[in-house]
Structure formats: structure tokens, C-alpha cells
Amino acid sequence: MEFDVVIVGAGSAGLSAACRLMQQANEAEQELSVCVVEKGSEVGAHILSGAVFEPRALQELFPDWEERGAPLTTPATRDELYLLKDAEKAQKLPSALVPKSMHNTGGDSTRYVISAGNLTRWLGEQAESLGVEIFPGFAAQEVIIEDEVVRGILIGDMGVAADGTPKDGYMPGMELRAKYTLFAEGSRGHLGKRLINDFALDAGCDPQHYGIGLKELWDVPADKHEPGLVLHGSGWPLDSNTHGGWFLYHAENHQVVLGLIMDLSYQNPWLSPFDEFQRMKHHPVISQHLDSGKRVAYGARSITKGGFNCLPKMTFAGGLLIGCDAGTLNFSKIKGLHTAMKSGLVAAESVFEALKAGDEGGQELTSFTEKWEASWAYAELKESASFGPAIHKYGTIGGGAYNFVDQLLGGKLPNVHDTTTDHGKLKPADQFDKIDYPKPDGKLSFDKSSSVFLSNANHEEDQPCHLRLADPELPIRDNLPKYAEPAQRYCPAGVYEVIEDDEGNPKFQINFQNCVHCKTCDIKDPAQNITWVAPEGGGGPNYPNM
Structure with missing residues (x-):
């Protein structure tokens, strides 16, 4: 199948690009074929984000978004930031000491507590009404590259058995060719x-x-619900060498959104991000919002948070990288939807400008780079270039102080860099004490299996494993003795286990059916032995409104 533009991924960046492309085509009365492929079973099924949303890019895309019924109904009304000192104590930070980028109330822009999944579902509806073709349940498996030019993508085969043979209902993958291909996979x-x-x-x-x-x-009682309350925090349960922070937002419909973001640059292989998250909920600052509530959904996703210093070149012959596929998230704000959307808008304008001028595709769109570097989103990322690296270098407190002063001085402090890979930070297990995490109480904290159940994760069992090992022997031969095989702890869904075979020897088992597509294994494996590839389309989590 041939299109003018193929977009991989129906997230905020991809759908914004699709909408803007069709807006321009309709205004110019020019025919344009735009296709969006999405590996999730529906638009929004794989979308997970905090999220407090800054609608700047949405306003550019649809100035009448309120009339169109965009799912922005809960303005942020109150902002608090905490440092958790231990399992019981906490210090609330005065507003004056909070970096300005982390303020979510006041100023000239209203921000909203939203479901990113529901926002993308709405964007999908807008895209289809403009004439975009969206194919959910189809996973892009390969890039078509001819003479060093991207010419489109190959959709993965459907109905392939674990041994690689076709099953009943087998459907071979198809080529989707395009003049330009935008990659917005997240x-x-x-x-x-x-x-x-x-x-x-x-x-x-x-x-x-x-x-x-x-x-x-979480669903919480009405008397514990304050729509628009926004809490952020750091500190306990993470130690001084493990960076991250938590968020707790009061959303609509008597629901509370709770999360932990943990840097994958941590050193201790005994750490389990999932279990750190579960015990964190017992802190009084957090538990008071959850008491008498019911957990109704769970999920996990990697976050591209390197920022400006890590931003790759986004152009190549025949296509563009946009959104979190490139790394446009502004971690100083803990926000990426608005910058991802802006990258999609800039991409759409650059592509349409070329096509309108008669371009037959396959070129490197240098005009995108000029437009992107002139955008407010690029300026945001440049201003906050040191935010993450400073925390990595000076710690949560020292890095926070650096960033506060840097923002106070308008970005005048020297740019800080972190040139060590996240997987390269992991140290041998014998340098740390094993962590005995408390058992979940079933009220505030839970186990992985019940959590994965709430993610609605599902994969057809009789299909090739989408978690590929370059060396199948390495996990037991190398990672187990040196790092106590950290995959069984860094995975938040119980995909990886070390079990005993019939002879009592350790065996590395992959339960790929549990996978929530977070990509943590692809990032954190110390030997970079695991490669995540797309499974059969439609597999993975099915998040209702995350």
C-alpha cells in the first residue's frame, strides 16, 4: 500500500502530526493520503503518562478544543512538593524554593490533570474526521530502507506460531510505502x-x-477527593544513589493518579522499582489519599528523560523521529505531551511544505531542523539542559539546588553532562546487601501478578517471543553470578524469572505474555543482551484511561 505519509504510533506526537497534515491539505484543497499504524488493540491502549498537561500545542492545533470536547476537565488548582525523609517523616517545601519549571498553578497558562490515553483517543477521532486512516492492531516490524533512504515500513506477520510456522488464519505482513515516514513510537x-x-x-x-x-x-471516597490537587515528591524510599520522584494527582470522577518515576541509572542490582513503588504508598503523606480507596488500574512505561544534551538528530533521508522516539520530554517540568505534540506539528508543516512544492519524497527535510530549533519546545529543552544531569551528578538535594539557582539566573550556570549509559551504572551484587521488601498488604501494596492483571496485558501464547536474547546463555552464565540477574527485579511485570530445571540447575525463563511494553529490559540489561521487538499487533496492555 502506498501513501504520501506513514506515521508509526498513534500517540500524542503521531496524531498531532496526522491532524496538522490533513488540516493543511484541506486548506490548500490538495489531496493527501496519511496513514497511522498503532500496535495497540485500539488508539490509547498502550498510552501511559502522569499527567499534568500544558495545552500550548493543543491550542495551536485546535484553538477550539473546548468546543470539540477535548478531555481536559480538571484544572490544576493546588500545588505541593514534599521531600520524604524516611518511612514516616516528610518536609513540605515552600513554594518559593521550588524550581519555577515545577509550578503547575498560577502563571498565564492553566494546566490540567488528564488521562493521556483519553487525550490520544480524542486526537484519533479528530484525525479520522479530517481524513486520516488509522490502523490499530498492526505492529510496524521493520523499516524499509533502500539506497540509504527510508521508504516506509513493513507490518509484522499475523498468525505465526512460536516455532515460526504459519497457523490457521495466518496473514503475511504488508509493506506500507510512503514519500515520508514519521516515527512516533514513544x-x-x-x-x-x-x-x-x-x-x-x-x-x-x-x-x-x-x-x-x-x-x-485509584477510586477514592468523595470526602478524600480534591479535584486538581497536584503533589510531587522525592526522597524515601529511594537512597542517595538512586534518583527519582513520585507524583499524586486528584483527577476527575473521584479518582487519584499515583506514580513513581525512578531513574534507570541506579547502581544497586537488588533494587526493584515495582517494590519501591509499593512500599512508598505506605508513607503517611501518600497513604492518606488512598485510605478506603480501591486500586483499579496499573501500568508501567519507560521515560526518555535525557533532554537537550541527549537529543539526537531527528532527520534522515525519507523520514523524521518525533516525540519521545527522539526524546523531546522536558524533565524539568515532568511533562512531555506538549513538547511531543509540538514536534509533531513542526514535522507536519515541514513535510507538507515539501509535498506541496512537488517533492516526490525520500529527501532529508533540513527545513524541519530549522523550524524545530526556532520553536518554543526546543527553547524549553535548551533552557533545562542541565536539569537531569545535575541531579545525576550532585544528587537529589544538590542537583535540585543547582537547578533552582540555574533557573533563577536564567540558565547562566555551566551546562552539566552525564556521559555514562544507564546500563553502565549497574554494579555487582556483592557490593550491596540484598533488599528484603515487605510483603504486600493487599490494601495499599500489591504483588506483580495482581498488578499485571489490572493492566489487561495479553499476548497470544503461541507466537514467537518478542524479547530477543543475543546470547541465550548469558543471563545464567554472566548476569546471575555477577548481578544476581537483575531482570527478575527491574521488570515491573514479572516477565523474567530464574527457576530450576529438572536437574536443579538455574534456568532463565521469559514469561512474555506478561509484558506491558515498558522497554526497561532493553534499556537496563547490563550486557545489552535483550532486544525488545514488536509482538503480533494488538498484544500488550489495554489501559482504559491511563
């Missing part, structure tokens, strides 16, 4: 990762840095 997109490597797009950049974001949605 954090650690598997095609984006290959493109960055194949075209050396990260030459001269700091290595990209990531976090893992774990999120739950």
Missing part, C-alpha cells in the same frame, strides 16, 4: 532505536537517559 521505540544506530543520529550527543514510570489509578 520511549525507546524499537524502530527508532535502529534508525538512530543505522544513521548515526546520536553522534556528538550524550547517551540517552531513561526512567521507569510506574502508575496506578
Whole structure:
């Protein structure tokens, strides 16, 4: 199938690009074919984000978004920031000492507590009404590259058995060819990762840095609900060498959104981000919002948080990287939806400008770089270039102080860099004490299996495993003795286990059916032995409104 533009991923960046492309085509009365492929079973099924949303890019895309019924109904009304000192104590930070980028109330822009999944569902409806073709349940498996030019994508085969043979109902993958292909897969997109490597797009950049974001949605009693209340915090239960922070937002419909973002640059292989998240909920500052509530959803996703210093070149012959596939999130704000959307808008304007001028495709759109670097989103990222690296270098307190002063001085302090990869930070297990996490109480804290159940994760069992090991022997031979095989702890869904075989020897088991597509294994494995590829389309989590 041939299109003018193919977009991989129906997230905020991809759908914004699709909408803007069709807006321009309709205004110019020019025919344009735009296709969006989405590996989730529906638009929004794989979307997970905090989220407090800054509607700047949405306002540019749809100035009448309120009349169109965009799901922005809960303005942020009150902002608090805490440092948790231990399991019981906390210090509330005065507003005057909070970096300005982390303020979510006041100023000239209203921000909203939203479901990113519901926002993308709404964007999908707008895109289809404009004439965009959206194919959910189809996973882009390969990039079509001819003579060093991207010509489209190959959709994965459907109905393939675990041994690689066709099953009943087998459907071969198809080529979707395009003049230009936009990759908007989200954090650690598997095609984006290959493109960055194949075209050396990260030459001269700091290595990209990531976090893992774990999120739950709770129904709470009306008397405990304050719509628009926004809480952020850091400190306990993470130690001084483990950076991250938590968020708690009061959303609509008597629901509370709770999450932990933990940097994947941590050193201790005994750490389990999932279990840190579960015990964190017992702190009084947090538990008071959850008491008498019911957990109704769970999910996890990696976060591309390196920022400006890690931003790769986003152009190559025949296509563009946009959104979190490139790393446009502004971690100083703990926000990425608005910048991802803006990258999509700039991409759409650059592509349409070329096509309108008669371009037959396959060129490198240098005009995108000029437009992107002139945008407010690029300026935001540049202003906050040191935010994450300063925390990595000076710690949560020292890095926070650096960033506060840097923002106070208008970005005049020297740019801080972090040139060590996240997986390269992991140290041998014998340098740390094993962590005995408390058992979940079933009220505030829970186990992985019940959590994965709430993610609605599902994969057809009789299909090839989408978690590929370059060396199948390495986990037991190398990672187990040196790092106590950290995959069984850094995975938030119980995908990886070390079990005993019939002879009593350790065996590495992959329960790929549990996978929530967070990509943490692809990022944190110390030997970079695990590669995440797209499973059969429609597999993975099915988040209702995350």
C-alpha cells in the first residue's frame, strides 16, 4: 500500500502530526493520503503518562478544543512538593524554593490533570474526521530502507506460531510505502532505536537517559477527593544513589493518579522499582489519599528523560523521529505531551511544505531542523539542559539546588553532562546487601501478578517471543553470578524469572505474555543482551484511561 505519509504510533506526537497534515491539505484543497499504524488493540491502549498537561500545542492545533470536547476537565488548582525523609517523616517545601519549571498553578497558562490515553483517543477521532486512516492492531516490524533512504515500513506477520510456522488464519505482513515516514513510537521505540544506530543520529550527543514510570489509578471516597490537587515528591524510599520522584494527582470522577518515576541509572542490582513503588504508598503523606480507596488500574512505561544534551538528530533521508522516539520530554517540568505534540506539528508543516512544492519524497527535510530549533519546545529543552544531569551528578538535594539557582539566573550556570549509559551504572551484587521488601498488604501494596492483571496485558501464547536474547546463555552464565540477574527485579511485570530445571540447575525463563511494553529490559540489561521487538499487533496492555 502506498501513501504520501506513514506515521508509526498513534500517540500524542503521531496524531498531532496526522491532524496538522490533513488540516493543511484541506486548506490548500490538495489531496493527501496519511496513514497511522498503532500496535495497540485500539488508539490509547498502550498510552501511559502522569499527567499534568500544558495545552500550548493543543491550542495551536485546535484553538477550539473546548468546543470539540477535548478531555481536559480538571484544572490544576493546588500545588505541593514534599521531600520524604524516611518511612514516616516528610518536609513540605515552600513554594518559593521550588524550581519555577515545577509550578503547575498560577502563571498565564492553566494546566490540567488528564488521562493521556483519553487525550490520544480524542486526537484519533479528530484525525479520522479530517481524513486520516488509522490502523490499530498492526505492529510496524521493520523499516524499509533502500539506497540509504527510508521508504516506509513493513507490518509484522499475523498468525505465526512460536516455532515460526504459519497457523490457521495466518496473514503475511504488508509493506506500507510512503514519500515520508514519521516515527512516533514513544520511549525507546524499537524502530527508532535502529534508525538512530543505522544513521548515526546520536553522534556528538550524550547517551540517552531513561526512567521507569510506574502508575496506578485509584477510586477514592468523595470526602478524600480534591479535584486538581497536584503533589510531587522525592526522597524515601529511594537512597542517595538512586534518583527519582513520585507524583499524586486528584483527577476527575473521584479518582487519584499515583506514580513513581525512578531513574534507570541506579547502581544497586537488588533494587526493584515495582517494590519501591509499593512500599512508598505506605508513607503517611501518600497513604492518606488512598485510605478506603480501591486500586483499579496499573501500568508501567519507560521515560526518555535525557533532554537537550541527549537529543539526537531527528532527520534522515525519507523520514523524521518525533516525540519521545527522539526524546523531546522536558524533565524539568515532568511533562512531555506538549513538547511531543509540538514536534509533531513542526514535522507536519515541514513535510507538507515539501509535498506541496512537488517533492516526490525520500529527501532529508533540513527545513524541519530549522523550524524545530526556532520553536518554543526546543527553547524549553535548551533552557533545562542541565536539569537531569545535575541531579545525576550532585544528587537529589544538590542537583535540585543547582537547578533552582540555574533557573533563577536564567540558565547562566555551566551546562552539566552525564556521559555514562544507564546500563553502565549497574554494579555487582556483592557490593550491596540484598533488599528484603515487605510483603504486600493487599490494601495499599500489591504483588506483580495482581498488578499485571489490572493492566489487561495479553499476548497470544503461541507466537514467537518478542524479547530477543543475543546470547541465550548469558543471563545464567554472566548476569546471575555477577548481578544476581537483575531482570527478575527491574521488570515491573514479572516477565523474567530464574527457576530450576529438572536437574536443579538455574534456568532463565521469559514469561512474555506478561509484558506491558515498558522497554526497561532493553534499556537496563547490563550486557545489552535483550532486544525488545514488536509482538503480533494488538498484544500488550489495554489501559482504559491511563
